[in-house]
Structure formats: structure tokens, C-alpha cells
Amino acid sequence: MVFSQGIIIDHNCSKLAPIPVSALEQAIDSLHIAYGHTSHGSQLTTGMAALANQDTDLIGYKGDYYCWDYYPTPGENGDCLDLHDYFRPGDLGHNGNTQWAVSTRDYLDNDPNSADINVVIWSWCGGCSDNTVEGINTYLNTMNQLELDYPDVQFVYMTGHRDIWSDEVLKRNNQQIRDYCIENDKILFDFADIESYNPDGVYYEYANDNCDYYDEEQNKLGNWAKEWQDSHEEGVDWFQCSAAHSEALNGNMKAYASWWLWCRLSGWGGTVGINPPLTNKTVAIFSNEKTIVIQVQEQSTATVYNLMGKKILSKDMSRGENRLSTNLTEGIYFISIHFEDGSTNTQKIYIR
Numbered sequence: 001m002v003f004s005q006g007i008i009i010d011h012n013c014s015k016l017a018p019i020p021v022s023a024l025e026q027a028i029d030s031l032h033i034a035y036g037h038t039s040h041g042s043q044l045t046t047g048m049a050a051l052a053n054q055d056t057d058l059i060g061y062k063g064d065y066y067c068w069d070y071y072p073t074p075g076e077n078g079d080c081l082d083l084h085d086y087f088r089p090g091d092l093g094h095n096g097n098t099q100w101a102v103s104t105r106d107y108l109d110n111d112p113n114s115a116d117i118n119v120v121i122w123s124w125c126g127g128c129s130d131n132t133v134e135g136i137n138t139y140l141n142t143m144n145q146l147e148l149d150y151p152d153v154q155f156v157y158m159t160g161h162r163d164i165w166s167d168e169v170l171k172r173n174n175q176q177i178r179d180y181c182i183e184n185d186k187i188l189f190d191f192a193d194i195e196s197y198n199p200d201g202v203y204y205e206y207a208n209d210n211c212d213y214y215d216e217e218q219n220k221l222g223n224w225a226k227e228w229q230d231s232h233e234e235g236v237d238w239f240q241c242s243a244a245h246s247e248a249l250n251g252n253m254k255a256y257a258s259w260w261l262w263c264r265l266s267g268w269g270g271t272v273g274i275n276p277p278l279t280n281k282t283v284a285i286f287s288n289e290k291t292i293v294i295q296v297q298e299q300s301t302a303t304v305y306n307l308m309g310k311k312i313l314s315k316d317m318s319r320g321e322n323r324l325s326t327n328l329t330e331g332i333y334f335i336s337i338h339f340e341d342g343s344t345n346t347q348k349i350y351i352r
Contacts, residue, residue, distance in 0.1 A: 014257040023293075036122045041091060048066065048258055069082060084117070087107060088104070096139070101146060118152060119153065123158050129166035133176065136173050157187060158190075159178065195246070210246050211249070225246070292326060295320065301317060302322070306331070
């Protein structure tokens with residue numbers, strides 16, 4: 001059974017490097033996703049498809065970890081993520097239209113391909129730019145009813161893409177969705193927030209879906225994605241993809257955030273999301289019940305301390321992913337990674 005929890009996927013999650021391989025494997029193992037969208041929503045899947053085809057060490061990982069199947073045979077996951085792309089036509093629509101919910105119910109109730117589906121996600125196209133407060137409430141209430149009627153399925157909410165020509169209305173509607181999801185512990189893929197920041201965390205107050213940014217008077221100032229791509233190395237810092245209505249980098253970031261979503265839905269804590277791209281001193285740590293998973297880029301030693309500073313255990317780490325099986329009681333612990341040059345990386349972790 002899949003259990004719902006509050007998860008917010010935003011620009012802090014549009015980073016690829018910190019996701020441990022074991023979290024990817026868990027997502028591939030446990031998720032069966034139905035995704036409905038039109039052109040703007042395809043940024044997620046075109047980005048994911050291009051990421052899966054990377055054959056170089058892109059920011060520390062090779063693309064073959066990120067493969068996914070468009071429409072696999074029910075019950076056969078294989079080694080790739082089970083994602084039923086375009087499982088029904090359409091998107092979240094305009095002005096309170098709920099055809100997407102009718103299609104979802106028909107799919108879950110009657111389609112044999114939906115037998116093992118445990119995640120449903122729909123995207124907007126332009127429906128947030130011209131919607132009303134009442135229309136957004138209809139969307140939120142309809143999603144909530146689907147959650148009540150299908151308790152074994154996790155439903156992912158979404159904000160609408162940036163639109164400089166409807167900036168004020170769009171921001172109001174997107175914030176209405178965010179506030180509801182935060183207050184009610186929903187799962188949100190914050191599409192607009194992801195395309196409001198470049199990978200260095202620079203925020204663009206007035207921006208469009210193609211990554212153009214403007215001043216307050218709607219005078220175009222530049223394109224943040226093109227500028228970032230031009231100053232960074234293709235195939236290392238970013239990769240080519242056909243992101244509809246937008247630039248490759250936007251598709252990259254949507255792909256990274258999508259994998260954050262999948263891994264969070266399958267149990268990964270996501271506690272290393274604000275880390276920069278992996279360097280030799282970057283450490284990714286998360287817990288899976290009584291196992292601590294530690295990913296390091298060079299030989300080192302991991303030491304676990306409790307809240308009182310008492311040393312619990314110590315183990316030598318090899319380059320790559322390491323697992324520490326423990327009998328620790330539930331609580332907060334500190335893990336210090338000691339490198340051969342004398343430097344240390346310490347992180348806090350919660351053991352359930």
C-alpha cells in the first residue's frame with residue numbers, strides 16, 4: 001500500500017547529483033505512475049527521456065540509472081521506472097473543467113493497464129493563467145475527493161507554468177495551490193517555482209515559460225536559461241533536450257525535479273536537496289529504516305554520534321555507495337565523514 005505524505009517539489013529539488021542510487025532503485029521498484037498532460041507537461045518526460053540517454057558522467061551520474069518505460073506490460077517493471085505517459089488525453093483544463101478527473105476515474109476503474117497504478121499526476125497547460133479563485137478551488141476539491149476515493153493512490157498536485165502576460169493572476173492562482181498543499185500535507189510538483197530560478201538559485205520575479213525574464217514594466221531583459229547554458233559546459237553541467245515552449249535547461253531541471261518526486265514518493269527523505277553538485281568532499285546520506293546509506297566520492301571514514309555526542313559506531317567508506325546496518329533506536333544522529341586530507345563533512349539524520 002502507498003501512504004500519502006506532505007511533499008513539496010520545488011526549485012530546491014531541481015538538482016540531480018544528491019539523489020543516491022539506492023533511492024532511484026527503490027522508486028523503480030515500487031512506483032507505477034500514470035501521467036496526463038499536453039505540451040507544457042511534456043517538459044517532464046522529454047527531459048527525463050533525454051536524461052536517460054546520457055552516456056557521459058553528467059554531474060556525477062550516468063543516464064542509464066534514469067531509464068523509464070512509456071507503457072510497460074502491467075506487473076513488469078524490469079529495470080526502468082514504470083510511467084504510463086499520456087495515460088489519458090488532455091490536461092487540467094480551464095475554469096473549473098474537471099474532465100481530467102472523469103478520465104482518471106474511468107482509467108483507474110476500467111482500464112486493465114491501471115491495475116498496479118499507485119501514483120497519478122496531471123499537469124496544467126495554460127489553465128492557471130486564466131483561472132479564477134473558484135476554479136482553482138474546484139481543482140483542489142476534486143483532487144481531494146479523488147484521494148478519498150482511491151486511498152492506495154498518491155495524487156500529485158501541480159502549479160501552472162510561468163506566464164508574463166498573466167503574471168498577477170497566475171501568481172495568485174499558484175499561491176492558492178501552494179498554500180492548500182502546505183496546509184493539508186499534499187504532494188505538490190511546483191512547476192512554476194522550478195522555472196523561476198536558475199540552477200544557481202537566482203530568482204526571476206517577472207519571467208515567462210520560455211525562460212525570458214523582464215523588468216516590472218514587462219521590458220525583456222534576457223533569457224536566464226540561455227545565459228546559464230552559454231556559461232556552462234554542455235554534457236557536464238546540462239544536456240540537450242526538446243522542452244516544449246522552452247529551453248533545454250528548463251527541461252533538465254524538470255527532469256531532475258521529477259526524479260526527486262519519484263524518489264520521495266517511494267520513501268527517500270530528500271534531506272540532501274540543497275547540496276551543490278557532487279565534488280570529492282560532497283556526501284549524500286539518507287536512512288532506510290535501520291540502514292544508513294552513505295555515498296562518497298573518495299575513501300573516507302564514517303562515524304555516527306548520538307545527540308549527546310557519544311560515538312556509536314565507525315566504519316571505513318569506499319568510493320561510491322556504502323550501507324551501514326544498525327540497531328539504533330528512533331531519533332536524531334550525527335554522521336561525520338572524515339577524509340584522508342583531514343577535512344570533515346558532518347550531517348544530521350533522523351533514524352525511524
